[in-house]
Amino acid sequence: MPDVMIVTGGSRGIGAATAILGAKAGYAVVVNYASNREAADKVVAAIAADGGSAIAVRGDVGVEADILAIFEAADRFGTLTALVNNAGVVDAALPLAEMSAARLDRMFRINVTGSLLCAREAVRRMATSRGGKGGGIVNLSSVAAKLGGPGQYVDYAASKGAIDTFTVGLAKEVIDEGIRVGAVRPGIIDTDIHASGGQPNRVAELGPGLPMRRAGTAEEVAKAILWLLSEEASYSTGAIIDVSGARSILP
Ligand code: NAP
Numbered sequence: 001m002p003d004v005m006i007v008t009g010g011s012r013g014i015g016a017a018t019a020i021l022g023a024k025a026g027y028a029v030v031v032n033y034a035s036n037r038e039a040a041d042k043v044v045a046a047i048a049a050d051g052g053s054a055i056a057v058r059g060d061v062g063v064e065a066d067i068l069a070i071f072e073a074a075d076r077f078g079t080l081t082a083l084v085n086n087a088g089v090v091d092a093a094l095p096l097a098e099m100s101a102a103r104l105d106r107m108f109r110i111n112v113t114g115s116l117l118c119a120r121e122a123v124r125r126m127a128t129s130r131g132g133k134g135g136g137i138v139n140l141s142s143v144a145a146k147l148g149g150p151g152q153y154v155d156y157a158a159s160k161g162a163i164d165t166f167t168v169g170l171a172k173e174v175i176d177e178g179i180r181v182g183a184v185r186p187g188i189i190d191t192d193i194h195a196s197g198g199q200p201n202r203v204a205e206l207g208p209g210l211p212m213r214r215a216g217t218a219e220e221v222a223k224a225i226l227w228l229l230s231e232e233a234s235y236s237t238g239a240i241i242d243v244s245g246a247r248s249i250l251p
Helices: 013-024 037-049 064-077 101-126 154-173 202-209 218-229
Strands: 003-007 028-033 053-058 079-085 135-140 179-186 239-243
Touching: 003 013, 003 064, 013 028, 013 037, 013 053, 013 079, 013 218, 028 037, 028 064, 037 053, 053 064, 064 079, 064 101, 079 101, 079 218, 101 135, 101 154, 101 179, 135 154, 135 218, 154 179, 154 239, 179 218, 218 239
Parallel strands: 003 028, 003 079, 028 053, 079 135, 135 179, 179 239
Antiparallel strands: none
């Protein structure tokens, strides 16, 4: 049975880059997506063309039954040893005073509850005390967790703050189970997420003013994720790596 990596939201952006690097590292990859089957199929085809193994699995991480189905698909594919909790959403830039309860529910259901439930399913399979062979979990945080997102998306920033806390807590909780847990905090990365939050020009507008004079790439984030999962990171658990070109240390 091959070692399986699940990448939630593996069909585009950072998730797609992670799925491709994960396959290169030898994982059979579950490329999860929410609705864009075509994008997921492209990632699976790129992995197959490179000699790797991958399947596309639809599922909304904001829905528990979908999460269970994603993990059941992974069980049929091989032995789960890596989870990348990557799926995440932003919303339109607004001050808190204008945010609806429905928006907050969706943000926290997908970004926080979805990540915790996926990690729960992963721990149930990986924990050595439950007969698993151990593994790694990497969560996608954001430098927004430190900056706070004032005037734009304090809800998103708070959801990522929760991811940071969860990463540290779960790392300690499963430390004797052969499972390491880490996170990456990307800065501004050139993906579609900005357009989905109504700011399609965010990378072009903000890139030149960033400390490195540019936004980051999905591949630059994926490399940090793969490092955390690898044996090279054997003494790193509970670690949260900034991949932000120093954006996070701006005042
Ligand atoms: P993206 O380009 O918008 O891609 C999002 C991916 O997640 C797509 O594959 C999408 O699937 C999937 N997805 C969305 N909602 C989902 C759901 N409810 N269930 C399952 N899959 C879902 O995003 P990205 O920029 O690569 O961001 C990935 C992660 O990095 C997120 O957690 C984000 O918060 C974090 N991050 C990104 C940045 C940045 O600047 N890009 C910075 C900091 C942190 P479909 O194609 O089917 O819609």
